[in-house]
Amino acid sequence: MTPWIEKQRYIIDFTISSLLRRKVKNIGLLTLYTLIVFILASTMFFTHSIKKEAAIILQGSPEIVVQKIIAGRHDLFPISYIDSIKSIRGIANVETRLWGYYYDSLVGANYTLLSPPDNSGTTQLSGKTTAVETDPDDAEALAATKPLFEYNGALLEPGTLIIGNGVSRMRNISKGDYMPFMAADGQIMNLKVSGTLSSSSELVSSDLILITDEDFRKLFGIAPQFVTDAIVTVKNPNEVSMVAGKIKKRLLDSRPIIRDEILRTYDSIFNWRGGMMIVIFSAAVLAFVIFAWDKASGLSAGERREIGILKAVGWETSDVIQMKFWEGAMISLTAFFTGVILAYIHVFFAGSPVFEPALKGWSSLYPNFALTPFINAEQITTLFFLTVVPYTVATIVPTWRAATIDPDSAMRQTGE
Amino acid sequence: MILHPTVIANLLAAYISSFMVAYATYYGAQILKHWNIESGDEIQLTLERKTYLISTLLSYVFGLQLLSLFLYIFTADAMGPLFVGAMCAAGTLNVNGFGYPTLVFKILNFILAGLWLVLNHADNQGYDYPLIKKKYVLLALIAPFIVLEALLESAYFLGMEANVITSCCGSMFSEEKVTGLGSEIASLPARPMMWIFYGGMVFTLANGLYFYLKNKGGYLYAGLSLVMFVISLVSIVSFISLYIYELPTHHCPFCIIMEDYHYIGYLLYILLFGAVVSGIGIGALMPFRGIPSLESLLNSFIRKLALTSVLLYAVFTAFVTYEIIFSSLVINYEVVY
Incomplete structure (x- = not known):
């Protein structure tokens, strides 16, 4: 084994010095290669961590959301429906929600208005099944029941609002300021901002405004017997789809949406976006492969002579192929790791300024948030397959061609 | 798509x-x-x-x-x-x-x-x-x-x-549904399967070593290494996975390559694939030992292959044994569903 390793070491030594002799050409190739890896890696890191973020957030969302549908469109949900849902076995709790969007013509943005659920903790569970108590030592269970947004002690009472950071930034208002709204009947409602939401949850709460039940109904003119939709808590995850089926059977005009379906859909959407970007960038990869092919086959006179001399002094074809293999491996690995590290910095520390608009979606009220760094072996392997493998394949034939040059012809041509 | x-x-x-x-x-x-x-x-x-x-x-x-x-x-x-x-x-x-x-x-x-x-x-x-x-x-x-x-x-x-x-x-891969290949393998009882695995492995390794030392029984070893490969795959589904998951009902051969089990599956499968390729390689090369230009070199190459195959199988078995001994799962009796 040792002689084999020694031999490879000498070949690598030789290759490095030969690469360094042609700095300009190789640095050009390396830069382009790194750029390609960087672009693909950024796309993948970004989509993956945003997927992860969405999954973490949705963990705390209700198991089933029930909407009322009229003519295929989402309609207001009559409170009277609740009783018929409650009587289904397996349901721990049913709550109603009041939420909607408000278009602010002043800044051209849509706000999400929500009348927060009663978080006092004294609410009686209304379903037929008693809920399982959360174990305070179980970190995972606690994370799942943690509320999505926190309003740092601010008190929400009629006539006041609690606003998300995005709203606060956009309107340049904060605690104590007033915010005017145009109600459904044409009247102007002036509501006082009594606090802002914590910034740790900005991905969900950037455009959020919390408002009381009363003010919400007044603002949008919603009658007290209606709510926006209902959320159903089912404690046994195996029963969720069964319960959803029963709701659909009892309330024919309802649409139960299961959390897993939302998760799957988000997953698919971000996979699709990431895949789309990669398909677009595949043109760039192809261009790069052609470039690599060209670089590898267009040997300069000096390189031809070098290979000719090597063969004349006793190198075999397989040795030259091995040398070229190490050359490719060194360039590939350098470019690959540099690209991945740069992409990591770009996405997780710099906030991916290049791809954010394309991958995050469109909105005039962007949340400001730092993505949690998250990479795994799958991403790295995929990236490897998308960049290093095409490069390697493109250089095999030119490498072989270079390695089979006859020493005499190589030296004679350059001697002219 | x-x-x-x-x-x-x-x-x-x-x-x-x-x-x-x-x-x-x-x-x-x-x-x-x-x-x-x-x-x-x-x-x-x-x-x-x-x-x-x-x-x-x-x-x-x-x-x-x-x-x-x-x-x-x-x-x-x-x-x-x-x-x-x-x-x-x-x-x-x-x-x-x-x-x-x-x-x-x-x-x-x-x-x-x-x-x-x-x-x-x-x-x-x-x-x-x-x-x-x-x-x-x-x-x-x-x-x-x-x-x-x-x-x-x-x-x-x-x-x-x-x-x-x-x-x-x-x-x-659960015992309840006894149709399909996956369940057939999973329903193979763990205990006898363990005997077959260890018995077969000892026999194969002994045979490989015998071939390495005495240069006899090459075809037998090639055949055995293929058989052992299949037995090992079946054993992974039947009982090895149980010890890795520490769950008497989980037979999946894929979950062992996941992060939760420290990617142990990659190691096991790579060892196994390496062992079978070098093992069968012996059988493929045996007929050419008589060729004059290869005579001197081929024998040592075949012996190297045999040694590689035996070592890989041995390391595989060692890892499996380690997993079984240090697993919290103890199968004392056959679970009947």
Whole structure:
């Protein structure tokens, strides 16, 4: 084994010095290669961590959301429906929600208005099944029941609002300021901002405004017997789809949406976006492969002579192929790791300024948030397959061609 | 189709390897037709040069094949959440009829490609290319399989539709449902299976060592190593996975490659694949020991292969034993469902 390793070491030594002799050409190739890896890696890191973020957030969302549908469109949900849902076995709790969007013509943005659920903790569970108590030592269970947004002690009472950071930034208002709204009947409602939401949850709460039940109904003119939709808590995850089926059977005009379906859909959407970007960038990869092919086959006179001399002094074809293999491996690995590290910095520390608009979606009220760094072996392997493998394949034939040059012809041509 | 970056990577790898193999086979066929070592013709010279290209190409294909086998399982694992009822690769591969056949072909092609490389290495030892025709006949046999694999894989990924209800690994490899190959293997009782595994392994290792020392019984060892490969795969489903998961009901052979189990599956499978390729390689090389230009070199190469195979199997067994001994799971009696 040792002689084999020694031999490879000498070949690598030789290759490095030969690469360094042609700095300009190789640095050009390396830069382009790194750029390609960087672009693909950024796309993948970004989509993956945003997927992860969405999954973490949705963990705390209700198991089933029930909407009322009229003519295929989402309609207001009559409170009277609740009783018929409650009587289904397996349901721990049913709550109603009041939420909607408000278009602010002043800044051209849509706000999400929500009348927060009663978080006092004294609410009686209304379903037929008693809920399982959360174990305070179980970190995972606690994370799942943690509320999505926190309003740092601010008190929400009629006539006041609690606003998300995005709203606060956009309107340049904060605690104590007033915010005017145009109600459904044409009247102007002036509501006082009594606090802002914590910034740790900005991905969900950037455009959020919390408002009381009363003010919400007044603002949008919603009658007290209606709510926006209902959320159903089912404690046994195996029963969720069964319960959803029963709701659909009892309330024919309802649409139960299961959390897993939302998760799957988000997953698919971000996979699709990431895949789309990669398909677009595949043109760039192809261009790069052609470039690599060209670089590898267009040997300069000096390189031809070098290979000719090597063969004349006793190198075999397989040795030259091995040398070229190490050359490719060194360039590939350098470019690959540099690209991945740069992409990591770009996405997780710099906030991916290049791809954010394309991958995050469109909105005039962007949340400001730092993505949690998250990479795994799958991403790295995929990236490897998308960049290093095409490069390697493109250089095999030119490498072989270079390695089979006859020493005499190589030296004679350059001697002219 | 699901436009997942990893799916794109998988398909790219499959197309690249079929393209490279097809290219190599084309020149392989020319070699089969025109090869004549005695001749100093220009065509012979060109062909001799081409052999370097083909062996380089195929070493890459072989490497790619190994990587893509794991990437494939990885992809299937990662897509679990996209399908109702699928929790890991076992469920995702069942999304349509092409998932498992692709996996079988991937394993088969990996072994075949490995065999080819063994043959190639032996051929390069002799000065007069003694095995060249056999080598390219084998290549012509492998090529359709690799192309078929690429086709099956495309059919699998392109025919995928999220949300199809599939069975998850909990139900397919569980004892309750006794139909399908997965359940048949899982329902093999763990205790007797353990005896078979350890008994077979001891016999195989002893045989391998005997061959290594005494140079007798090479074919037997080649056969045994293949049999042992199958037994080991069955054992992973039947009892080894139980000890790794520490769950008497979870038989999935794919979850062991996941992060939660410290990627132990990769190690086990790589050891196993290495062992079977070098083991069968012995059988493939045995008939050529009489060739004059290889006589002196081939015997030592075969013995090296035997030693490699025996060592890999031994390390595999050591890891399995370690997992079983240090697992919190104790199977004291047969669980009857």
